[in-house]
Each structure stands twice: as structure tokens, then as C-alpha cells.
Amino acid sequence: MASKGKFHLIWPPAAVMAGLLLIWQIVTSTFNIEEWILPSPYAIGTEMQEAWPRLMEHTAATIRITLLGFGAGTAAGFVLAALLHFIPGARTALYPLLVLTQNIPLIVLGDLLVIWFGFGLMPKLILLVLVCFFPVCVSMLTGLRQADEKLVTYMRMIGASRSQLFWRLELPGSLSHLFTGLKIAASYCVISAIYAETIGSNVGLGVFIRLASNGWETSRVFAGIIMIVALSLLLFGLIAGIERLTLRWQVREEAAGQ
Amino acid sequence: MxxxxxxxxxxxxxxxxxxxxxxxxxxxxxxxxxxxxxxxxxxxxxxxxxxxxxxxxxxxxxxxxxxxxxxxxxxxxxxVAYMPQQASLMPWLSVSRNIELALEIAGMERKQARQLALEWLERIGLAGERDAYPHTLSGGMQQRISFLRALLSPxxxxxxxxxxxxxxxxxxxxxxxxxxxxxxxxxxxxxxxxxxxxxxxxxxxxxxxxxxxxxxxxxxxxxxxxxxxxxxxxxxxxxxxxxxxxxxxxxxxxxxxxxx
Structure with a gap:
């Protein structure tokens, strides 16, 4: 049953994808569209093959900065959420400031960070931390506040301390919110890493694409885009997988509810 | 007296x-x-x-x-040991872990809590449900676990x-x-x-x-x-x-x- 169910989930999007690629190929070859305007899927494939070693080099750099920023940013978001939850009044006092950090356009922020921190790793890391902490922090805060009232009363009646209440009830109860935040952060993180690379770097997919587009090498731009998409999907899938393992009780609960 | x-x-x-x-x-x-x-x-x-x-x-x-x-x-x-109207079991913990949680918060050591929980689940004929999640149990069964949890608290x-x-x-x-x-x-x-x-x-x-x-x-x-x-x-x-x-x-x- 399970494998049949999964197959039903996979084949419709796969068929749509394959169909689109086919139409794309047919359109580009029948109308003789120039490769620098819109390369055919076949041309992109060939380009990827040729540029593979360089593509891998740049991808590795992007993976490194993405994981660093994602790790630091989500950890910051988690700790901040816990602090705002624990310290009375802190949430109300600091919440507007949190939202404010998200209102500055990345392009402006990138320039400012370069002015302040130069062209090294630091400005890129700060940019990614600012992008990643927010969804994690906000969704965690929501989860922590939504702890089941009757479970809280039970824990307090039997004498749970504040830290026991957090580790044994509030945190496990907000894990599904945490994972939602992590998934949003993962999606934004890759895109932001690409942007961060363009503000001051000589390696990474952002640089690769920027150079390719400056040279009108459109099929190379598409090769870079494919790597970015693959990277995003991979990170997202990784988190979704960890989520499924961690929240096994919930998966079963949903299945039982159907 | x-x-x-x-x-x-x-x-x-x-x-x-x-x-x-x-x-x-x-x-x-x-x-x-x-x-x-x-x-x-x-x-x-x-x-x-x-x-x-x-x-x-x-x-x-x-x-x-x-x-x-x-x-x-x-x-x-x-x-006090406490049993509320709603079973109030942690949905992410198995039956025996739920009992252990209550005992640990009351100050019992982890190993001892586990041993006691398993021993009593066996005694009341629920040994087979020890690794089940609460939502898979009937309301009456959940309340049995909830009562056992209070009963075993020190x-x-x-x-x-x-x-x-x-x-x-x-x-x-x-x-x-x-x-x-x-x-x-x-x-x-x-x-x-x-x-x-x-x-x-x-x-x-x-x-x-x-x-x-x-x-x-x-x-x-x-x-x-x-x-x-x-x-x-x-x-x-x-x-x-x-x-x-x-x-x-x-x-x-x-x-x-x-x-x-």
C-alpha cells in the first residue's frame, strides 16, 4: 500500500516535468531559437557536462556558505526564541525589532555589510544569519506559546520545574513548528547565499552565474540555475526527512485520523 | 494511630x-x-x-x-500525585515513557522509573502497549495509564x-x-x-x-x-x-x- 501510495505521489509531477522539457526542446529546435536567448534542454545538458569540474567547484563553495549560514542562523533563531519565551516581557519588547530586521532589502543590507565588514566571509555569514534566524524564531515562539493548557496544568500539579516544563513539554510540543521554520529558512538560505556571493566573492554559484550572464553564455546560466534548484531541494528534503523521523508519533497520528 | x-x-x-x-x-x-x-x-x-x-x-x-x-x-x-479528567498524556511519548516522565519529575531515577513502569504495565495486562503512542489507545485505556502514572508516583x-x-x-x-x-x-x-x-x-x-x-x-x-x-x-x-x-x-x- 505504502509504495503504491508513494508512486501515485511521484508520477504526476514527474510526467508534467518531462512534458514541459519536451515542449521546450521542440519549440527551441523547430523555431531555431538562438542559444544565447533560450538554450534547449539538450544544449544545457551538454554545457553542464563540459563545465562539470568547474561547476562542482563553485557548487561546493555555495554548499559551504549555505550550511554555515543555515547552521548559525537557525541556531540563533532557536536560542533567541527560547530566551524571548523565558524572559517575561522580552517577547513584547523585542518582537518589533525582529520584524524590522526583515524589512531592510537584502540588496541594501548587502552593500552596508560590505562597507562594515569588507569582502571576507563575515558579511555573507551575517546576511545569511539575518535571513535564517527569523522564520525559525517566529515559528518556535508560536509553538512554545501553544503548549496544551491541560498538559501544562498537569505538569505543574505534579511539580515540574520551569526547565522541566520547557524540555519535557514545551519544546517537544513545538517541534512541528520548529521544522516548519527550518524548511522556510532552508528555502531562503540557498537563494540568499547566491546573492551573498555576488556582493563580494570569487567563487560560488552566484559568481559562476554572474560571469556567465556577463558573457552571454545563457546555457551556462541555466546550468547554474539547475544546480541551485537541486541544492534547495536537497536541503529541503533533508530537513523534511529528519522531521519525519523525529515526529514519527505525529505521522502515525495523522494516518490514524484519516 | x-x-x-x-x-x-x-x-x-x-x-x-x-x-x-x-x-x-x-x-x-x-x-x-x-x-x-x-x-x-x-x-x-x-x-x-x-x-x-x-x-x-x-x-x-x-x-x-x-x-x-x-x-x-x-x-x-x-x-501530590495527580490524575486529571483528560488523560493528559504527552502525545509524543510512548505509554511507558509517559509513566516514566511523571516518576522522573517526582524525583525518581531514570532506571528505577523505567523498571517500575514496565513491571506495572505487565501487572495490569498492558505490557503489549508499552511502546504504543497514547492516541492509538481507547479513552479507557488512556485513563488506566493516567491512573497508573499517579499510583506509581512516590x-x-x-x-x-x-x-x-x-x-x-x-x-x-x-x-x-x-x-x-x-x-x-x-x-x-x-x-x-x-x-x-x-x-x-x-x-x-x-x-x-x-x-x-x-x-x-x-x-x-x-x-x-x-x-x-x-x-x-x-x-x-x-x-x-x-x-x-x-x-x-x-x-x-x-x-x-x-x-x-
């Missing part, structure tokens, strides 16, 4: 309610002896939950004093807050006799809240009848039936006499309808 496990002297609780004040409990004095099963019965909204919150240390009494095993309780928590006093209130009638009857047999084998001090007169008569040594808000103890009834008890008790004419007696105390109108 038997020890007094719980003692309330002139306990009152008043909540501020806008400009006025709302008096919920008024001058309640009562006690529970070691190994005694005492039920509180009263109309809905008569402040029984507030009384539990005071004994559990979640709130402080406005007047009077509460003592558990001689020690004054004014906001000190963790002195505190002397157990507070049972209308533990069978959310169950269907048949499950409720089974649960009553099940709890009775477990409790009679290992007598703990129990304060039990219920809306069911039969339930109170079947289980208790004493029944305290509360008035409507502000609640106070209007009658204390010693339940005369010998133990061990069983559902045979329902045939006893005295059982029905006491039932009607309590019913008339609780009834807002003068002529009680015995069919209800």
Missing part, C-alpha cells in the same frame, strides 16, 4: 472579578487520613477544581491553611479530578471496579472529585458534599460498606438510601426525581 495526610483548616478563596470579588471557596475544613479514600461531590462550578489547584500549589488560599503530611502548602508544588496523596467524567457509561463502570481492585490492594490516600453519586459510594470511605459556589462542606457521610467491595453493592438497600440522601442534598429543587 493513623496519620493525617491532608488537612484543610478554614480554607477560603476569593478571586477579584472586575470591581467586585468572586468568592469560590468558603471556610472549607476537611482532612484525608493515611490510606483513606475521600470523595468530594458537588454541583458543577462549585469550585472543586480551584480546591485542587490550591492543594497542588498552583494557587494560594485567601484564608486558612492547607497541610500535606504536616507541611504547610502555600504555593509549593509537587507534593507522593503519599493522590488527587483524582473526575477521572472517569469523559468516558462512556459502560467503560466508566469497568474503570471504577478496576480502580477499586487496584486501590484496595495498595491503599493510598486519595482525594477524589466526582459528579457521580454511585461512583462516590462504591469507592469511598467518606464522602464530602459541597454546596454551590461559594463552596463549603455541607455534609460528611461515612460510607459503611465493608471492603473489598464490588458492584454487588448496587443491590444493597442501604446503597440506594444513601444515594437518594446525597441526591436530595445536591438537588436545587425540593422533590428529587429518583429516576434521574
Amino acid at each position: 493513623t496519620k493525617t495526610v491532608l488537612e484543610l483548616n478554614g480554607v477560603s478563596k476569593i478571586f477579584p472579578n472586575g470591581k467586585k470579588v468572586k468568592s469560590v471557596l468558603s471556610d472549607i475544613s476537611m482532612h484525608v487520613q493515611e490510606g483513606e479514600f475521600v470523595s468530594l461531590i458537588g454541583p458543577s462550578g462549585s469550585g472543586k477544581s480551584t480546591l485542587f489547584r490550591l492543594i497542588g500549589g498552583l494557587e494560594k488560599p485567601t484564608a486558612g491553611e492547607i497541610r500535606i503530611e504536616g507541611g504547610l502548602v502555600r504555593g509549593e508544588r509537587g507534593r 507522593q503519599q496523596l493522590m488527587l483524582l479530578d473526575e477521572p472517569f467524567g469523559a468516558l462512556d457509561a459502560l467503560t466508566r463502570l469497568h474503570m471504577q471496579t478496576w480502580l477499586l481492585s487496584l486501590w484496595e490492594a495498595d491503599r493510598r490516600s486519595v482525594l477524589f472529585v466526582t459528579h457521580s453519586i454511585e461512583e462516590a459510594l462504591l469507592l469511598s470511605d467518606r464522602i464530602l458534599v459541597l454546596s454551590a459556589a461559594p463552596a463549603t462542606v455541607v455534609r460528611e457521610i461515612k460510607v459503611p460498606f465493608a471492603r473489598p467491595r464490588s458492584e454487588e453493592l448496587w443491590k444493597d438497600p442501604l446503597f440506594n438510601e444513601l444515594k437518594l440522601d446525597i441526591y436530595s442534598l445536591l438537588s436545587p429543587v425540593q422533590s428529587p426525581d429518583p429516576m434521574k
